[in-house]
Amino acid sequence: MLQIIKKIYKTILSEKTRIKLHHTKFFIRGFFYSGSKVTCVCCNKNFTKFLPHGNVKRQNAVCPSCNTLERNRVLYLYLRDRTNFIYDKLSVLHFAPEYKLEQIFRKRKNLTYISGDINPELAMQQVDIQSIGFPDNHFDVIICSHVLGHVPDEFKALSELRRVVKPDGSVIIMTKIYEDLSATFEASGMQNAENQEIFRKHGKDFPERLKNGGFEVAIIDLAKEVGNLAAAKYGLGENELIYLCKRKA
Numbered sequence: 001m002l003q004i005i006k007k008i009y010k011t012i013l014s015e016k017t018r019i020k021l022h023h024t025k026f027f028i029r030g031f032f033y034s035g036s037k038v039t040c041v042c043c044n045k046n047f048t049k050f051l052p053h054g055n056v057k058r059q060n061a062v063c064p065s066c067n068t069l070e071r072n073r074v075l076y077l078y079l080r081d082r083t084n085f086i087y088d089k090l091s092v093l094h095f096a097p098e099y100k101l102e103q104i105f106r107k108r109k110n111l112t113y114i115s116g117d118i119n120p121e122l123a124m125q126q127v128d129i130q131s132i133g134f135p136d137n138h139f140d141v142i143i144c145s146h147v148l149g150h151v152p153d154e155f156k157a158l159s160e161l162r163r164v165v166k167p168d169g170s171v172i173i174m175t176k177i178y179e180d181l182s183a184t185f186e187a188s189g190m191q192n193a194e195n196q197e198i199f200r201k202h203g204k205d206f207p208e209r210l211k212n213g214g215f216e217v218a219i220i221d222l223a224k225e226v227g228n229l230a231a232a233k234y235g236l237g238e239n240e241l242i243y244l245c246k247r248k249a
């Protein structure tokens, strides 16, 4: 019976509507965790705690209200406090947009913002990162978090990112690094901890791969920079690194 109801639900409602409903549920959940111990920078609310997440449960991971993860809060805090993202006029391309971050960015009047995904239900436009349908030198900022592991041809994607970012623009990349791998491991038919298809597990050579793709790379460990107390209060996790990429001259 439950299976039939699920099937009807999926048939009647589009993926976009289902995601919206899903997030309404999270919003209501947030009221049950109101408190003062932790602060989510994405929804600007205070809670008793962040909630566990993942197949292998990570503590203090998910915001009870806006459902952001550690890496989403790291990214937003970085953009808000360490860059000109909040006030300068910028053209932005955001791959595989995280629901809450897309909501925040779309409201910002200083941004000409486009989100893109290979699945048109999940973003404003259908965009294949291996063949980006925009002219050369077009974007000031490109956000690409936890995307490159899912792309069949990573070097084609990097070459496209390099092509469409302006010469002085920034490509902000995040990915999961498998600490036990010194070199990235590529194979078909793999899955990550969220049961999503991946084509590679990035190892410690990830910055080298970005450099080989034509970028200068700065690695930012925001949780370390803000210190243990602030990192715990904002739920920034550990090893959520930002790879800030600029086009090599």
Ligand SMILES: [Zn+2]
Residues within 6 Å of the ligand: 040, 041, 042, 043, 044, 045, 063, 064, 065, 066, 067, 068
């Ligand atoms: Zn939140």
